[in-house]
Amino acid sequence: MNGDFIIEAINVTKRFGKIKAVDGVSAGIAKGETLVIVGPSGSGKSTFLRCLNMLETPESGTVLFNGVDITSKKIDINLYRQKIGMVFQHFNLFPHMTVLKNMTAAPMKLQKKKESDAVEKAMALLSRVGLADRALAYPYQLSGGQKQRVAIVRALCMEPEVMLFDEPTSALDPEMVGEALDVMKDLARGGMTMAVVTHEMNFAREAASRVIFMDEGKIVEENSPDNLFAAPASPRLKSFLAKIL
Amino acid sequence: MLNGFFETLTEQFILNFIDGGRWKFIANGLVVTLKVTLFAAALGIAIGFIVAFVRTTHDKTGGFKIMNVICKAYLTVIRGTPVVMQILIIYFVIFGSVNIDKTFVAIIAFGINSGSYVAEIARSGIMSVDNGQFEAGRSLGFNYVQMMWRIIAPQAFKNVLPALCNEFITLLKETSVCGYIALQDLAKGGDIIRSVTYSPFMPLISVALIYLALVTLFTFLTGKLERRLRDSERRFYN
Numbered sequence: 001m002n003g004d005f006i007i008e009a010i011n012v013t014k015r016f017g018k019i020k021a022v023d024g025v026s027a028g029i030a031k032g033e034t035l036v037i038v039g040p041s042g043s044g045k046s047t048f049l050r051c052l053n054m055l056e057t058p059e060s061g062t063v064l065f066n067g068v069d070i071t072s073k074k075i076d077i078n079l080y081r082q083k084i085g086m087v088f089q090h091f092n093l094f095p096h097m098t099v100l101k102n103m104t105a106a107p108m109k110l111q112k113k114k115e116s117d118a119v120e121k122a123m124a125l126l127s128r129v130g131l132a133d134r135a136l137a138y139p140y141q142l143s144g145g146q147k148q149r150v151a152i153v154r155a156l157c158m159e160p161e162v163m164l165f166d167e168p169t170s171a172l173d174p175e176m177v178g179e180a181l182d183v184m185k186d187l188a189r190g191g192m193t194m195a196v197v198t199h200e201m202n203f204a205r206e207a208a209s210r211v212i213f214m215d216e217g218k219i220v221e222e223n224s225p226d227n228l229f230a231a232p233a234s235p236r237l238k239s240f241l242a243k244i245l
Numbered sequence: 246m247l248n249g250f251f252e253t254l255t256e257q258f259i260l261n262f263i264d265g266g267r268w269k270f271i272a273n274g275l276v277v278t279l280k281v282t283l284f285a286a287a288l289g290i291a292i293g294f295i296v297a298f299v300r301t302t303h304d305k306t307g308g309f310k311i312m313n314v315i316c317k318a319y320l321t322v323i324r325g326t327p328v329v330m331q332i333l334i335i336y337f338v339i340f341g342s343v344n345i346d347k348t349f350v351a352i353i354a355f356g357i358n359s360g361s362y363v364a365e366i367a368r369s370g371i372m373s374v375d376n377g378q379f380e381a382g383r384s385l386g387f388n389y390v391q392m393m394w395r396i397i398a399p400q401a402f403k404n405v406l407p408a409l410c411n412e413f414i415t416l417l418k419e420t421s422v423c424g425y426i427a428l429q430d431l432a433k434g435g436d437i438i439r440s441v442t443y444s445p446f447m448p449l450i451s452v453a454l455i456y457l458a459l460v461t462l463f464t465f466l467t468g469k470l471e472r473r474l475r476d477s478e479r480r481f482y483n
C-alpha cells in the first residue's frame with residue numbers, strides 16, 4: 001500500500017447480474033495527480049469510478065480513502081463522500097434551487113457552515129469559473145457548459161480531497177466542451193487530486209499524470225499519457241486509439 | 246303555464262330556503278364540508294408522503310422493514326374497505342365511548358382514507374425524479390433522509406401536484422357521506438331541509454349544483470396549474 005494514495009482500489013469487482021462490469025481492478029490516485037481513465041463503451045469505467053465513492057457497492061475488493069476501508073459497514077460513508085467530489089455527465093444540478101443554493105446547501109447542512117461563509121466561498125468559486133453573475137439563476141436558465149461549471153464548483157464547495165469526473169463533457173455541445181475542460185485543467189494545475197473518465201484525448205495528453213486504459217472490466221494498460229498514446233502496447237488499445245483519434 | 250312554473254319555483258325557493266332561515270343549513274353545511282375537505286386533504290398529504298417515503302426507502306435500500314409492513318397493511322385495509330365503514334368505525338367503535346367533535350372525526354377519517362391514495366401518487370412522484378438527483382445528493386454526502394427531504398420531495402411534489410388536485414376533488418365529493426355520523430355537512434344540510442319541507446327537488450338539486458360548482462372551480466384551477474407547470478417544466482429540465 002502506498003501511503004500517498006488519497007483513494008486506492010484493491011482488487012475491486014462489481015457484477016450486474018451475469019455481467020462483470022469491473023473485474024478485479026486495482027488502482028490508486030496519488031495526492032495531486034490527475035488520473036485519466038479511457039476505454040470503449042461498456043468497459044466498466046463509470047462503474048469503477050462509482051465504486052470509489054461507493055455509489056456502487058463493490059462485490060469484493062477494498063476501497064481505501066486515506067487508508068480507511070470505506071467499503072466497511074462500520075464507517076459512515078456519508079462523511080467520506082463529503083470529501084470525495086463527483087461530477088456527472090448530465091450535471092445533476094438541483095432544478096428547484098438557484099445556482100447559489102445548489103452550492104451552499106450541502107456545506108451548510110453537512111458541514112454546519114454559516115450561511116455567510118458558505119455564500120462567500122461559493123461566490124469566490126463562481127468568480128473563478130466566470131459565473132458570478134449567474135449566482136441567482138436557476139439551472140434551466142444556464143447553458144450546458146455553464147451547468148457543468150456550476151456542477152464542478154458545487155462539488156468544490158465541500159472542499160473535497162479528490163474529485164471524480166464521469167465523462168463531464170460528453171453531454172455538451174462541441175462549442176461548450178472547452179469551457180468545462182478549461183476549468184478542469186485549471187483545477188489539475190492547482191494541485192487537485194482527480195480521476196477523470198473521458199473521451200477527450202487532448203485533455204488526457206495535456207492534463208493527465210497517468211492514463212489507464214480499461215476494457216471488459218479490466219485495466220489493460222497503464223502509462224504516462226505520452227507513452228500510452230505514442231506507444232500503445234496491447235492490440236486492444238491500438239485499435240481503440242485508431243478508432244478514437 | 247310557464248308563469249305557473251316560475252311561481253311554483255319561487256314558492257319552493259321561499260319554502261325551502263327563506264322560511265325559518267333554512268338556508269343556514271346549506272351555508273353552515275358548506276362551511277363544514279370545506280373545513281373537512283381542506284384539513285383532511287392536508288392530513289392525507291402528510292400521511293401519504295410519509296408512507297411513500299417509507300415504501301420507496303424500503304424498495305431502494307431495504308431499510309424500514311417493519312414500517313414497510315405496517316404501511317402495506319394500512320394501504321390494503323384502507324383501500325380495501327368503503328370509506329363509509331371507515332368513518333362509522335372510527336366514530337362509533339374507536340371514539341365510541343368518548344364525546345368527540347364530529348368534524349374532527351370526519352377530518353381524521355377522511356385524512357386517513359385520502360392518505361392511502363396520496364401515498365401511491367407520492368410514490369409515483371418520487372419514482373419520477375431523475376436518478377441522477379439521488380446520485381448527486383448522495384455524492385455530496387447527504388444521508389437518505391436529508392436527500393429525500395431537501396432534494397427529492399420538492400421535485401416529487403411538483404411532479405404530482407395535478408394528481409394531488411384531482412385527489413382533492415375526489416375527496417370533496419366523498420365527504421358527502423359525513424351524514425352517516427350525523428355531521429351536518431353540505432349534503433346533510435340539503436337532506437335536513439328535504440325532511441322538514443317534504444319537498445325534495447329544490448334542496449337536493451341545489452346542493453348537487455353547489456358540489457358541481459365547487460368541482461368545476463377546482464378542476465379549472467387544476468387545469469391552470471397544470472399548464473403553468475408544463476410551461477415551467479420545459480425550462481426546468483433543459
Ligand SMILES: Nc1ncnc2c1ncn2[C@@H]1O[C@H](COP(=O)(O)OP(=O)(O)OP(=O)(O)O)[C@@H](O)[C@H]1O
Nearest residue numbers: 016019020021039040041042043044045046047048
Ligand atoms: N446499473 C446497472 N445495471 C446493470 N448493468 C449495468 C449497470 N451499470 C452498468 N452496467 C453494465 O456494466 C458494464 C459496464 O458499464 P459502465 O457504465 O461502467 O461502462 P463505461 O465504460 O462507463 O461505458 P460508457 O463509455 O458507455 O459510459 C456495461 O455492460 C453495462 O451495461
Ligand SMILES: [Mg+2]
Nearest residue numbers: 045046047167
Ligand atoms: Mg460511463
